Amino acid sequence: MQVASLIQDAAKRLLAEGQVELVLGFSEGSLPLRSTPGFVRRPEDAVKLIWDHTCENNLAVYLLKRKSKTAIVAKGCDTRAIVTLIQENQVDRNNLYIIGVPCTGMIDRRKVEALLEGQELMAARVDHDQLTVEGKDLEKTVPLAEVLHDTCKACTCPNPVIYDELAGERVPEKPAGDFNGIEAFEAMMAGERKAYLAEELSRCIRCYACRQACPLCYCEECFVDCSTPQWIGKAARTEDNLLFQAVRVFHLAGRCADCGACERACPVGLKLSLLTRKMVKEVKDLFDYEAGLDLERKPVLTTFAVNDPQAFLVKE
Amino acid sequence: MNNPYLPIPVRLTKNFIETEDRLIHTFTLQFLKEEDENSFSYMPGQFVEICVFGKGEAPFGIASSPTESGFLKFSVAKVGVVTTALHAMQEGSILGVRGPMGNGSAVEKLKGKNLVIIGGGFAFTTLRSLITYILHPGHRGDFGELTVIYGARNPGLLLYKEELAEWEKRSDINLVCTIDVPCEGWNKRVGFVPTCTKEVAPCSDNTYAIVCGPPVMIKFTTPVLEELGFSPGQVFLSLENKMKCGIGMCGRCNVGGKYVCKDGPVFTKEELDRLPPEY
Amino acid sequence: MIIKKSELSSFLDKLTGQYQVLAPVKKGLEFYFQPISSGVQADLSYSNSVTAPKGILFPQSETLFNYDVQGETADMQECLDTGKKVIFGLRPCDAKSLVLLDKVFHGEKYQDPYYLSRRANTVLVGLGCGEPRGTCFCASLDGGPFGTEGLDLLLVDIGDKYVVEVVSEKGASFLTGASLPLAGKDDRAAAAKAKETAFQACTINLEGLKEKMDVNYDDPVWGFLHEKCLGCGACTYSCPTCHCFDILDEVKDSTGCRVRNWDACMFPLFTLHGSGHNPRPTGKERFRQRFMHKFKYFVDNYGAFACVGCGRCILNCPVNIDIRQVLADIKAGGDEK
Ligand SMILES: Cc1cc2nc3c(=O)[nH]c(=O)nc-3n(C[C@H](O)[C@H](O)[C@H](O)COP(=O)(O)OP(=O)(O)OC[C@H]3O[C@@H](n4cnc5c(N)ncnc54)[C@H](O)[C@@H]3O)c2cc1C
Ligand code: SF4
Ligand code: SF4
Ligand code: SF4
Ligand code: SF4
Ligand code: FES
Numbered sequence: 001m002q003v004a005s006l007i008q009d010a011a012k013r014l015l016a017e018g019q020v021e022l023v024l025g026f027s028e029g030s031l032p033l034r035s036t037p038g039f040v041r042r043p044e045d046a047v048k049l050i051w052d053h054t055c056e057n058n059l060a061v062y063l064l065k066r067k068s069k070t071a072i073v074a075k076g077c078d079t080r081a082i083v084t085l086i087q088e089n090q091v092d093r094n095n096l097y098i099i100g101v102p103c104t105g106m107i108d109r110r111k112v113e114a115l116l117e118g119q120e121l122m123a124a125r126v127d128h129d130q131l132t133v134e135g136k137d138l139e140k141t142v143p144l145a146e147v148l149h150d151t152c153k154a155c156t157c158p159n160p161v162i163y164d165e166l167a168g169e170r171v172p173e174k175p176a177g178d179f180n181g182i183e184a185f186e187a188m189m190a191g192e193r194k195a196y197l198a199e200e201l202s203r204c205i206r207c208y209a210c211r212q213a214c215p216l217c218y219c220e221e222c223f224v225d226c227s228t229p230q231w232i233g234k235a236a237r238t239e240d241n242l243l244f245q246a247v248r249v250f251h252l253a254g255r256c257a258d259c260g261a262c263e264r265a266c267p268v269g270l271k272l273s274l275l276t277r278k279m280v281k282e283v284k285d286l287f288d289y290e291a292g293l294d295l296e297r298k299p300v301l302t303t304f305a306v307n308d309p310q311a312f313l314v315k316e
Numbered sequence: 317m318n319n320p321y322l323p324i325p326v327r328l329t330k331n332f333i334e335t336e337d338r339l340i341h342t343f344t345l346q347f348l349k350e351e352d353e354n355s356f357s358y359m360p361g362q363f364v365e366i367c368v369f370g371k372g373e374a375p376f377g378i379a380s381s382p383t384e385s386g387f388l389k390f391s392v393a394k395v396g397v398v399t400t401a402l403h404a405m406q407e408g409s410i411l412g413v414r415g416p417m418g419n420g421s422a423v424e425k426l427k428g429k430n431l432v433i434i435g436g437g438f439a440f441t442t443l444r445s446l447i448t449y450i451l452h453p454g455h456r457g458d459f460g461e462l463t464v465i466y467g468a469r470n471p472g473l474l475l476y477k478e479e480l481a482e483w484e485k486r487s488d489i490n491l492v493c494t495i496d497v498p499c500e501g502w503n504k505r506v507g508f509v510p511t512c513t514k515e516v517a518p519c520s521d522n523t524y525a526i527v528c529g530p531p532v533m534i535k536f537t538t539p540v541l542e543e544l545g546f547s548p549g550q551v552f553l554s555l556e557n558k559m560k561c562g563i564g565m566c567g568r569c570n571v572g573g574k575y576v577c578k579d580g581p582v583f584t585k586e587e588l589d590r591l592p593p594e595y
Numbered sequence: 596m597i598i599k600k601s602e603l604s605s606f607l608d609k610l611t612g613q614y615q616v617l618a619p620v621k622k623g624l625e626f627y628f629q630p631i632s633s634g635v636q637a638d639l640s641y642s643n644s645v646t647a648p649k650g651i652l653f654p655q656s657e658t659l660f661n662y663d664v665q666g667e668t669a670d671m672q673e674c675l676d677t678g679k680k681v682i683f684g685l686r687p688c689d690a691k692s693l694v695l696l697d698k699v700f701h702g703e704k705y706q707d708p709y710y711l712s713r714r715a716n717t718v719l720v721g722l723g724c725g726e727p728r729g730t731c732f733c734a735s736l737d738g739g740p741f742g743t744e745g746l747d748l749l750l751v752d753i754g755d756k757y758v759v760e761v762v763s764e765k766g767a768s769f770l771t772g773a774s775l776p777l778a779g780k781d782d783r784a785a786a787a788k789a790k791e792t793a794f795q796a797c798t799i800n801l802e803g804l805k806e807k808m809d810v811n812y813d814d815p816v817w818g819f820l821h822e823k824c825l826g827c828g829a830c831t832y833s834c835p836t837c838h839c840f841d842i843l844d845e846v847k848d849s850t851g852c853r854v855r856n857w858d859a860c861m862f863p864l865f866t867l868h869g870s871g872h873n874p875r876p877t878g879k880e881r882f883r884q885r886f887m888h889k890f891k892y893f894v895d896n897y898g899a900f901a902c903v904g905c906g907r908c909i910l911n912c913p914v915n916i917d918i919r920q921v922l923a924d925i926k927a928g929g930d931e932k
Contacts (some may be wrong), residue, residue: 497868567858570888
């Protein structure tokens with residue numbers, strides 16, 4: 001059976017039986033290659049739920065502060081965020097029903113745009129593992145794998161980590177994480193890296209879409225909003241934009257689910273995953289910890305082990 | 317073009333601790349330049365943006381009355397960046413003032429009427445301005461009977477104690493102060509403002525009510541006035557939405573299509589009833 | 596008059612001597628309005644810029660004045676920008692948005708000298724849209740792909756050249772001395788033809804919207820419209836008509852400056868009182884404010900919708916909230932369909 005119909009069936013059943021009041025899923029978007037979060041409350045509306053390569057948002061962000069029984073459609077990375085939220089007492093597992101979906105990757109619209117030579121995307125379709133896109137007077141077919149988000153290409157966790165039911169067959173997992181995407185970034189000299197980031201972040205408009213889209217950025221008062229003391233300049237200046245992202249990434253150390261939600265939300269197309277993934281890699285290298293993979297394992301920054309590396313404590 | 321963002325420089329001549337909890341100070345400001353003083357004309361109910369250089373600006377109702385020349389007065393509660401800085405300010409320091417802002421036209425409408433002025437907490441500041449204005453010998457004849465109901469949590473939190481004492485002695489104003497709960501040394505009225513209003517408010521005929529206070533007080537006082545026969549057009553309220561520009565451009569102080577800074581801050585209840593309750 | 600495409604960059608080169616010229620510049624996949632130092636940097640092959648050129652006249656961040664306060668004196672220095680500018684190749688929707696901002700910044704009682712002085716010193720050279728984007732709906736908002744409101748000149752692309760139409764006196768005097776060749780009959784016919792087709796595409800049905808919004812403050816529709824909104828600034832910061840801002844101080848020792856930054860009604864802090872009370876406490880009230888402001892309050896105050904149909908908010912919203920759909924839902928009202 002199609003994954004979408006499995007999701008619809010589950011949603012319909014859960015709502016009809018009164019097991020949940022709300023199903024968070026994806027529904028048809030208004031533009032080609034776009035879906036939109038769907039909030040379904042009536043069994044008859046379950047048919048609106050879809051599943052395809054455009055379901056890129058991390059819906060876990062909508063679980064915060066939700067009191068009623070909720071079901072959520074969640075990909076592998078989304079469930080990692082959910083695990084962390086449960087560990088951090090932000091989400092009550094008993095109020096949550098997870099419809100896990102094994103994921104084969106989400107399409108990066110910017111990569112598609114780059115194929116279109118400046119033309120507007122008019123239509124797109126996926127046939128097996130090929131994507132065909134149409135501009136006004138041009139059509140292109142490329143392997144789907146080429147236009148997936150970088151976070152998807154490197155993903156080691158396409159299958160949901162926790163779930164109450166699984167919609168679809170498990171997909172093969174990559175044996176080990178690859179950080180190909182950030183290697184070039186890491187290889188830069190410090191000055192070069194700073195210049196690169198400054199150039200990129202000069203485009204940031206401080207809309208905070210990245211923060212708002214991130215399920216783990218849930219602070220009551222974010223440090224950028226704090227006025228006493230004021231930690232950071234509020235103007236969209238490159239230095240402060242840099243500081244904003246740097247601190248955000250630190251606040252997400254050992255927590256970031258590596259889902260790419262922040263990058264996908266950015267209206268100016270900043271490659272935020274370079275920073276978030278660099279941190280994911282650091283945490284993995286230092287503590288052999290990847291956030292949200294195991295509900296039972298204590299979050300890395302809340303525990304201490306005698307053999308933890310201490311390079312950051314003593315200057316060597 | 318006149319630049320509405322440039323503050324007028326003023327000197328802080330007095331930083332007075334107004335309440336026993338020390339959280340409200342009254343500030344007296346004097347213009348540095350005489351021409352600024354002459355061109356600054358205001359009416360009770362208007363406000364200014366006070367600027368603490370290096371900290372920013374915040375809006376405050378003018379507590380002095382245009383009948384008191386030579387200075388401006390404000391009573392300010394300590395809540396955040398600007399207000400904390402103000403409280404710590406040394407006398408003699410230079411501050412800035414932008415304004416006067418808001419419509420000061422309400423006073424005109426009050427002429428010829430009996431008035432009941434109802435205030436609670438530190439929102440009493442602009443009411444002080446209005447009362448002082450009305451009591452001025454040049455204006456007293458323009459208004460009918462004057463009743464003032466003023467409530468505070470405890471006696472220590474009443475503002476302008478000396479003036480209150482003077483007003484109590486006068487026959488052309490009926491001042492009723494009340495505190496929330498009984499307290500040693502207080503032999504006057506005890507009870508919340510709405511209850512007190514029910515008991516002492518004058519007949520609503522040819523009378524206007526002016527209400528200024530925290531949202532809860534307003535919420536419970538307006539129905540009492542309605543019971544007493546005050547129509548929504550006879551009740552004036554002053555709003556305190558968050559503000560920045562004070563001139564209707566920054567877009568934050570609106571209640572529906574009205575900007576509190578430019579179209580207010582004083583509205584009749586009749587006007588507010590037509591707007592969404594976003595205040 | 597005519598500008599040949601092959602001569603466009605030399606035309607711009609000449610301008611850069613006299614004016615600060617701002618034109619669409621490609622960065623990665625996106626276009627931004629930026630000052631150019633040479634004509635070749637301008638790239639008019641764009642559909643529209645990510646953020647609106649309103650930011651040239653009303654920057655995201657600007658210093659209002661510098662001050663130095665010492666002892667008895669307060670020295671304040673206004674930072675008015677009176678430089679001559681040309682915005683070259685802006686889209687008609689964005690030009691129209693400036694007409695709306697004029698209404699805000701040129702109030703009856705107060706005028707904003709920062710915006711208005713830039714506005715007075717800027718020449719707006721528009722570029723008509725032969726190929727409107729699928730998300731454009733300017734024609735329903737008193738504009739159109741070749742609308743001229745707010746512009747001084749309008750360029751119409753007719754293949755290998757642009758026909759230059761003079762819209763205002765400012766535009767006419769801007770061209771004196773440029774010695775451009777006149778448009779021939781064929782050129783004018785080609786321009787007229789280019790305009791014909793574009794219009795139909797850019798419409799949505801707004802009939803009855805304002806009347807509905809006059810009475811729908813308590814409509815249950817608001818309860819679900821906002822649900823997926825993240826409360827970010829991607830829509831308002833890219834919108835050409837949004838004008839909300841914050842004012843704050845930045846200091847170094849005894850000197851400092853008063854700065855204003857864009858702000859947005861979608862952020863909770865926007866209306867939070869010092870006491871902790873918030874008149875628009877949840878996403879629902881904030882989302883309703885954004886739409887009420889654009890489609891009711893602005894109409895009541897200034898007689899026009901505060902939206903020009905540029906479609907940026909549609910393209911930039913991380914959760915695909917499409918203003919066209921939202922407006923249709925508002926009109927339909929009631930519970931979730
Ligand atoms: C027309 C008008 C007249 C006014 N008149 C007066 C007056 O006469 N006297 C007077 O004292 N005030 C008056 N106010 C209120 C006054 O403007 C605010 O108290 C002031 O703006 C606070 O500025 P600030 O910089 O100190 O606070 P900010 O630093 O801006 O602090 C407020 C911010 O800090 C946080 N914050 C601070 N306190 C709290 C809290 N208790 N709970 C939660 N968050 C909090 C919030 O984020 C809030 O936005 C008036 C307001 C208006 C609009
Ligand atoms: S989403 Fe992008 S533009 Fe917006 S604040 Fe984040 S990094 Fe900046
Ligand atoms: S509301 Fe959206 S479509 Fe309308 S002007 Fe703003 S960004 Fe453009
Ligand atoms: S909205 Fe209209 S004017 Fe603006 S870019 Fe699209 S077609 Fe052109
Ligand atoms: S861009 Fe979308 S998610 Fe962000 S505030 Fe606007 S409508 Fe909400
Ligand atoms: S304070 Fe800026 S609009 Fe009222």
